[in-house]
Structures are given as C-alpha cells and as structure tokens.
Amino acid sequence: MLNQKSNLTRRGALAACAGVGALGLTGCGKGREILYAADAQIDGYPTVEAVRFMARRLEELTDGRMKMNIYPGAQLGAEKDTLEITIFGGLDLNRVNIAPLNSIARETFIPALPFLYNSIAHARAAMDGAPGQAILDALEPHGLIGLCYYDSGARSFYNGRRPIHEPDDMKGMKIRVQNSDLYVSLVEALGANATPMPYGEIYTGITQGVIDGAENNWPSYYTSRHFEVAKYYTLDQHVLAPEVLVMSAHRWNRLSDDDKQAVLQAARESVPYMRQLWDALVDEARETVLASGVEVVEDVDKSLFAARMEPVWDRFITTPKMQNIVDDILSMEEASA
Numbered sequence: 001m002l003n004q005k006s007n008l009t010r011r012g013a014l015a016a017c018a019g020v021g022a023l024g025l026t027g028c029g030k031g032r033e034i035l036y037a038a039d040a041q042i043d044g045y046p047t048v049e050a051v052r053f054m055a056r057r058l059e060e061l062t063d064g065r066m067k068m069n070i071y072p073g074a075q076l077g078a079e080k081d082t083l084e085i086t087i088f089g090g091l092d093l094n095r096v097n098i099a100p101l102n103s104i105a106r107e108t109f110i111p112a113l114p115f116l117y118n119s120i121a122h123a124r125a126a127m128d129g130a131p132g133q134a135i136l137d138a139l140e141p142h143g144l145i146g147l148c149y150y151d152s153g154a155r156s157f158y159n160g161r162r163p164i165h166e167p168d169d170m171k172g173m174k175i176r177v178q179n180s181d182l183y184v185s186l187v188e189a190l191g192a193n194a195t196p197m198p199y200g201e202i203y204t205g206i207t208q209g210v211i212d213g214a215e216n217n218w219p220s221y222y223t224s225r226h227f228e229v230a231k232y233y234t235l236d237q238h239v240l241a242p243e244v245l246v247m248s249a250h251r252w253n254r255l256s257d258d259d260k261q262a263v264l265q266a267a268r269e270s271v272p273y274m275r276q277l278w279d280a281l282v283d284e285a286r287e288t289v290l291a292s293g294v295e296v297v298e299d300v301d302k303s304l305f306a307a308r309m310e311p312v313w314d315r316f317i318t319t320p321k322m323q324n325i326v327d328d329i330l331s332m333e334e335a336s337a
C-alpha cells in the first residue's frame with residue numbers, strides 16, 4: 001500500500017521543484033527528468049498507448065534519465081482545463097484533439113475544416129508534411145510545443161432519437177460539440193443546436209436528455225460506450241481532425257538541446273505505432289458496435305452535408321497564411337489518393 005507520508009512528501013517535492021503550475025506536475029532535479037502527461041481517453045486507448053510507447057523510447061534514448069508519468073481517463077480534468085494548465089506550465093505533456101486548440105491558435109481550425117480531405121491517406125500525408133508542421137509551429141507563441149499528430153479517423157453524428165439520413169433530419173436536435181466555435185458553426189449549419197460540453201459528460205447528458213447526441217469516430221463512440229445510449233450512427237464523416245501531442249513551452253525551454261531532440265524523436269516514433277493500434281481498434285469498434293444492434297446509416301449523401309457546411313470555410317479561414325496552408329493541403333489530394 002502506498003504510504004501516505006511518502007505520498008505527501010513526494011507531492012511537496014514536486015511542488016517545490018515545479019515552481020509554477022496549478023497541478024505542479026512537472027518533475028526535475030539532478031539531471032533526472034520526469035514528464036507528466038494527461039489524456040482524456042481511457043487507459044488502453046491508442047493515444048494513451050502511443051504516449052506510453054514514447055515514454056519507453058525516451059527512457060532508452062536518455063539512458064533512463066528521462067521518464068514519463070501518464071494520467072489517462074481525464075483524471076486531471078477536461079481537455080480545455082488541462083490545456084490551460086499546460087500553457088501555464090503546471091503540466092508537461094497533453095494529448096488532446098485539435099478542437100480545443102482552436103481558441104488558442106487560429107491555424108488549428110484548418111485540419112478541422114469539414115470535408116477537407118478526400119481520404120485518411122490524404123489526412124495523414126498532410127499532417128505528416130509541411131502543412132501539419134506549419135500548424136504545430138503556430139502553437140509556440142501561445143506557450144505550447146506541438147510534438148506530433150495522432151490519428152482520429154472520421155467524426156460522424158450519433159444520437160438516441162432517430163436515424164439521420166440527411167441534414168434536415170437533424171433539425172432541432174441538441175448535439176454536443178467540443179469546445180470550439182468551428183464545431184458550433186458546423187452543427188448549426190445543419191439546423192441543429194450545438195451544446196459545447198466536456199467529453200466525460202456526454203453519456204449522462206444523453207441519458208438525462210440534456211443532449212440528443214454528439215459526433216465522434218468509431219473508437220470513441222465505442223470505448224466511451226455512447227453507443228449504448230445513442231443507437232443511431234450516421235457515417236457522414238464530416239471532419240477528419242487529428243489528435244495532437246503538445247508540450248508546455250515552459251518545460252520545453254528548460255530542456256537541453258539533446259533532451260529536446262530525444263523528446264521529439266520519441267514522440268515521432270510513437271506515431272506509426274499509434275496508427276497500427278488505431279486501425280485495429282477501428283475494426284474492433286465497428287464489429288462490436290454493429291453486433292450490439294446499433295443502427296448504422298452507411299449510405300449517406302455526403303454532398304448534402306458538405307453543401308450546408310461550406311460557408312464555415314470562409315468564416316474560419318481568415319488570413320492569407322491560413323489560406324496558403326489550406327491550398328497546400330488541397331494540392332496534396334492527388335498524391336495521396
């Protein structure tokens with residue numbers, strides 16, 4: 001059993017060492033480094049396992065000098081809150097979706113534009129390439145270092161009221177969205193009411209009728225068990241926005257150049273590992289959810305959803321720099337097809 005005294009002593013040491021930070025989850029001392037990482041997804045989810053992989057690589061690359069402690073399942077709070085703590089320097093690493101970064105750096109709207117990509121391969125190529133790097137770089141002036149992207153597949157609508165075949169079926173529905181103006185606009189463009197709310201509150205929100213549904217990819221719909229309470233899933237695939245692993249610039253700036261390189265290398269090496277786990281979980285999620293009796297609407301005329309959502313592009317792409325990144329992504333379409 002963990003002895004309470006040593007636990008308290010450790011907390012005191014952490015707080016003293018961190019100097020700043022609401023959580024004080026940053027570790028240092030005698031050349032040894034402990035990086036603290038948060039994730040809103042449950043233990044075992046591909047993003048969590050990818051950060052664990054990164055931790056093992058980081059330990060190897062630094063001969064055991066750098067270690068990581070990972071807190072999955074939103075133990076440290078919802079993404080919006082843990083991001084603020086990360087920027088402030090109270091938490092070292094945070095794996096989040098791109099959406100909660102939207103209010104921090106406008107460039108992060110780009111990968112969440114509706115129907116931007118023509119395939120998963122296109123999304124991966126764009127995020128692995130120059131456009132993805134330009135978006136990560138845009139985070140730095142806001143106190144975050146973007147280390148890498150992870151997959152998040154395609155997000156689609158689900159609800160507990162009726163099957164959605166076309167946008168008009170969503171009229172008046174209350175749909176939970178992430179904390180992002182772009183997502184609010186997307187849902188409102190369809191005639192539904194957007195309700196921003198943390199991920200962890202969706203299940204109860206649906207059972208209590210606060211919301212009718214939400215939108216997410218297969219693995220999240222499955223592992224969050226939302227499929228138990230929202231039995232209609234429509235594969236409109238409106239957004240292929242990625243997950244992002246960010247680091248607090250406070251912490252980053254205190255690392256030696258060699259340690260920065262090791263962190264970056266370990267993060268990058270975790271990406272192909274994550275993708276393997278991701279592809280397998282998409283299959284498992286689809287099979288299990290279908291077997292549970294969920295009604296999946298596969299035959300969707302996506303052009304109807306795309307037409308309604310199109311005005312969102314002009315509303316959120318507001319600078320020539322952003323437009324150039326969008327153009328770069330669009331020009332990669334053929335190469336990745």
Ligand code: GTR
Pocket residue numbers: 040041079095096097152178198199215216217220243
């Ligand atoms: C998931 C993502 C989470 C969180 C969640 C949400 O796909 O992995 O980080 O952003 O969506 O909808 O809040």
